[in-house]
Amino acid sequence: MKNRSRIIIIFTLLFSQLFSAQDSLRISAQEFIAIVKAYHPLAIKYQLQNSIAESEITRARGNFDPVLGGKLGEKNIDGVQYYRQKNLELGIPTWYGIDLTASYNYLDGEKINNSDTKGGLYQFGITIPLAKNLLYDKRRAMLEQAKYALKMTEAEQAVLTNDLLLEAENTYWEWVKNFEIYRLQQRAVAINKSRLELTKRTYEFGERPAIDTVEAASQLQSFQLQERDAFLNFVKSTQDLQLFLWKDNQEMYDMTAMIYPADRMHNSEAYSNFEMLVQHMEAQDPDRHLSVLYYFQKGNILESEKRLKWQSFLPKLDFTYNFFNKENYQADYLPLFDNNFQYGLKLEIPVFQREAKANYQIAKIKIEQNALDTQVKRREIETKIQTYKNEILNYHSQIDIARNNLTNYQRLLQAEETRYSNGESSLFLINSRENKMIDAQEKFILLNNKFLKSYNKLKWMKENFQF
Known part of the structure; x- marks a missing residue:
């Protein structure tokens, strides 16, 4: 100056x-x-x-910034409350390709899906890439x-x-x-x-x-x-x-x-x-x-x-785990696969790898x-x-x-x-x-x-x- x-x-x-x-x-x-x-x-x-x-x-x-989201909704027809929903979610991306999530979801109503959970539900989750995007990603x-x-x-x-x-x-x-x-x-x-x-x-x-x-x-x-x-x-x-x-x-x-x-x-x-x-x-x-x-x-x-393009040769194998706890219930974290959990394993493998090779x-x-x-x-x-x-x-x-x-x-x-x-x-x-x-x-x-x-x-x- x-x-x-x-x-x-x-x-x-x-x-x-x-x-x-x-x-x-x-x-x-x-x-x-x-x-x-x-x-x-x-x-x-x-x-x-x-x-x-x-x-x-x-x-x-900014790609590593946490994302806070919310949702509020209700459906009512002819005096029938199909559902009433409140949702608050936080997503945290990390340097090593692992994504962390935490959310609170409240759901009530007379016509909700059988797979949905009534009342308040806390969720803590993690998504881990086991092959592609594990060592390096976009x-x-x-x-x-x-x-x-x-x-x-x-x-x-x-x-x-x-x-x-x-x-x-x-x-x-x-x-x-x-x-x-x-x-x-x-x-x-x-x-x-x-x-x-x-x-x-x-x-x-x-x-x-x-x-x-x-x-x-x-x-x-x-x-x-x-x-x-x-x-x-x-x-x-x-x-x-x-x-x-x-x-x-x-x-x-x-x-x-x-x-x-x-x-x-x-x-x-x-x-x-x-x-x-x-x-x-x-x-x-x-x-x-x-x-x-x-x-x-x-x-x-x-x-x-080049490192990023090399990742395309690897199969996309992502593991997702979510832990749930109902509102006003005492949390029981362990064992992880005993109760109140959800997990998923997703696999994608390009057959000919022509795009990846090119x-x-x-x-x-x-x-x-x-x-x-x-x-x-x-x-x-x-x-x-x-x-x-x-x-x-x-x-x-x-x-x-x-x-x-x-x-x-x-x-x-x-x-x-x-x-x-x-x-x-x-x-x-x-x-x-x-x-x-x-x-x-x-x-x-x-x-x-x-x-x-x-x-x-x-x-x-x-x-x-x-x-």
């Missing part, structure tokens, strides 16, 4: 600014993920699914399967929630990437505006040819077009981000102000934590992954179903199918871990190369500008160096984004392991 209250406070502080006079709002990755986890309809839906599974257990336990199977189903649902919903948060976080960093590219193009436009003004002045002083102003203007226009395109990409990614922003009443937020990221890619914890994460995931047992545990629990349900065979095949699904899922998890690990290490090494490459392009541009100021170069060469440097900067941003996305995939997969 404390964590939920803290998230609500964060959410209120963040979005109260949307309706104020401020022009923009900044949100960090951590705040964004907290909002998605607390308010996104899918995250709430997954939580509700767990509640449904818990209710299924309660419903299955009531026990339903309760066991409901418990396994809850664990299945919890595993499934945890994986789905983490997948949602992974998608949300990668959407956030895609948004950051587009913002940084947009800022990169903004700086390029600002630099080239200043360069154009300087070129115009030097031309007016007769220091540069007129063609240099055309070269500077062309370069500026090229970057202005790229800036507009970068801004459009940033706006589109902002709209994608908005799909994950919801109020606590499950209504989407309509942005009334521009929103900007509070985090930058180079400040992410991924750069300092990725080696530890890779080492941690290499030591993970795929059988501890929630997706595999889901199939384990499903296997438990199928094994329970049901049992189907149950076995489903178990085999689940085992195959488990193997596929286990292999899929191992492959994903290896793929994400390789991506992280590869992109990180590429980032180092790209950083050095970018530094070299920056030095070349600075050297070309120095030569230009000494009259040893041209504006065309400066623009060429600058274009390559901007391309290198953009590629550097894209590589960092790929690295972060791969890191997030492995990070959220880590959350799917049970420790």
Whole structure:
């Protein structure tokens, strides 16, 4: 509850600014993920699914609830009272398939059956399955399967929630990437505006040819077009981000102000934590992954179903014993088969057992199918871990190369500008160096984004392991 209250406070502080006079709002990755986890309809839906599974257990336990019943009746024709009856009964099912009953029955009248007993009669009874349903029955199977189903649902919903948060976080960093590219193009436009003004002045002083102003203007226009395109990409990614922003009443937020990221890619914890994460995931047992545990629990349900189907091969042999005692009579319990008793023995044996054989065979095949699904899922998890690990290490090494490459392009541009100021170069060469440097900067941003996305995939997969 404390964590939920803290998230609500964060959410209120963040979005109260949307309706104020401020022009923009900044949100960090951590705040964004907290909002998605607390308010996104899918995250709430997954939580509700767990509640449904818990209710299924309660419903299955209802099969073991005692049942209290009563009956009151009378028949009277032409002034003749055929019968007058009052009955109160309690049935108690037990875990081992044994049913206990207790009742009080009062019966009176002028035309009742000879086998009925007039007056008040107490009855205590027991029904015991001697073959089928003795070791296992539908009531026990339903309760066991409901418990396994809850664990299945919890595993499934945890994986789905983490997948949602992974998608949300990668959407956030895609948004950051587009913002940084947009800022990169903004700086390029600002630099080239200043360069154009300087070129115009030097031309007016007769220091540069007129063609240099055309070269500077062309370069500026090229970057202005790229800036507009970068801004459009940033706006589109902002709209994608908005799909994950919801109020606590499950209504989407309509942005009334521009929103900007509070985090930058180079400040992410991924750069300092990725080696530890890779080492941690290499030591993970795929059988501890929630997706595999889901199939384990499903296997438990199928094994329970197979046990239940096996009961159909047994003959149905039920023994019932009832002890009676008339009202106002002293009870005489022993011996059980001496007086005031009723017993019955019921036997049923399917002749060909075709239904039982078919049901049992189907149950076995489903178990085999689940085992195959488990193997596929286990292999899929191992492959994903290896793929994400390789991506992280590869992109990180590429980032180092790209950083050095970018530094070299920056030095070349600075050297070309120095030569230009000494009259040893041209504006065309400066623009060429600058274009390559901007391309290198953009590629550097894209590589960092790929690295972060791969890191997030492995990070959220880590959350799917049970420790």
